[in-house]
Amino acid sequence: MNSRELPRRLLDRLATAHSVLVFTGAGMSAESGVPTFRGAEGIWSTFKPEELATMNAFLRNPQLVWEWYAHRRTIIATIQPNAGHRAVVAMEKLVPHVVIVTQNIDNLHRRAGSTTVYELHGNIERNYCVKCGSPHQPDAETAPVGVPRCASCGGLIRPDVVWFGEMLPEDEWNAAVRAANGADVCLSVGTSGVVYPAASIPSIARRAGALHVDVNPEPGPLSEAADEFIRGLAGEVLPDIVGRLEELRSRPNITEPEKGL
Ligand code: BJW
Ligand code: ZN
Numbered sequence: 001m002n003s004r005e006l007p008r009r010l011l012d013r014l015a016t017a018h019s020v021l022v023f024t025g026a027g028m029s030a031e032s033g034v035p036t037f038r039g040a041e042g043i044w045s046t047f048k049p050e051e052l053a054t055m056n057a058f059l060r061n062p063q064l065v066w067e068w069y070a071h072r073r074t075i076i077a078t079i080q081p082n083a084g085h086r087a088v089v090a091m092e093k094l095v096p097h098v099v100i101v102t103q104n105i106d107n108l109h110r111r112a113g114s115t116t117v118y119e120l121h122g123n124i125e126r127n128y129c130v131k132c133g134s135p136h137q138p139d140a141e142t143a144p145v146g147v148p149r150c151a152s153c154g155g156l157i158r159p160d161v162v163w164f165g166e167m168l169p170e171d172e173w174n175a176a177v178r179a180a181n182g183a184d185v186c187l188s189v190g191t192s193g194v195v196y197p198a199a200s201i202p203s204i205a206r207r208a209g210a211l212h213v214d215v216n217p218e219p220g221p222l223s224e225a226a227d228e229f230i231r232g233l234a235g236e237v238l239p240d241i242v243g244r245l246e247e248l249r250s251r252p253n254i255t256e257p258e259k260g261l
Helices: 008-016 055-060 062-078 083-091 108-112 170-182 198-207 221-225 234-249
Strands: 019-024 097-102 117-119 122-129 157-161 185-189 211-216 228-231
Touching (some): 008 185, 008 211, 008 228, 008 234, 019 083, 019 198, 055 062, 062 122, 062 157, 083 097, 097 170, 117 170, 185 198, 185 234, 198 221, 211 221, 211 234
Parallel strands (some): 019 097, 019 185, 097 117, 185 211, 211 228
8 A cells, every 4th residue: 555645636637537648768667677878877877879879870880889789688688567567557447548658669568568559769679771671680599790781681780779860750759649639648757858859748748738747756857847746766656646546437427537727
């Protein structure tokens, strides 16, 4: 049992919400053991983004970038979704439409069982050829040492993730914007909210009438812009929210959602 105070406005809106959008960042997976990017413990405190997360960095030193992603793949393959991921899966039984819009490339939302997941920055489990664009699945058994090459054209194989200066996948972005425009509640969870255009999803939802609630152990740009800020860890706050939602949804006389606050 927990005694965390949750904002009244959030509980009221969730009680009747038809559509909830959960917008997630690296903090969502932190309790699973995936490092975040920014902050004292983040990846960028050791590596510079421009040395690893740009196409120029890859072309300059494909081996370094490939090894960095291979290392992260190994971490991700050995960890599990956490209580936060499981809570948003449980929310699907309580709200007609739950959409996850994630900046994470770790596939943990799908592995946890969420059904509608839009990945704005790609997925580390996929790769493609920089020259001809063909998808490529490296074979761990027979993979040569070094950066794999495309079987059809010999081009370098890169991870299917979005680096700085690259466009977001159009279909995923359009679907995320549509979901933001139709949401009654937008929960942003575990993101510093500094990387655009992804970080504009909560403000798109809010402008369209959603209540925006930010969940993070530290305040930041998103918490300042949000209607409510819940200070705490994803793996603790999300189960609390879903627990309260279960109680609310089990009550009779649900009315239509009130929008446009
Ligand atoms: C917890 C927790 C717990 C911890 N529970 N919470 C100036 C202004 C505006 C935009 C730009 C600009 N200059 C350049 C741009 C564009 C650029 C950008 O936004 N840059 C800014 C950084 C300035 N954006 C782009 O380039 C994007 N593309 C684009 O704009 O295309 C158009 C274009 C095309 C051509 C030319 C120019 C423009 C693409 C962005 C791609 C980002 N890619 C990365 C790497 C992905 C692959 C990989 O993983 O290797 O995506 S960077 C990295 O940041 C990753 C993340 O998805 C992203 C966001 O980070 P996130 O998730 O917020 O993590 P953190 O670490 O920042 O925050 C973690 C949070 O969790 C913290 O708040 C903690 O407190 C919290 N936390 N434990 C809950 N248990
Ligand atoms: Zn190719």
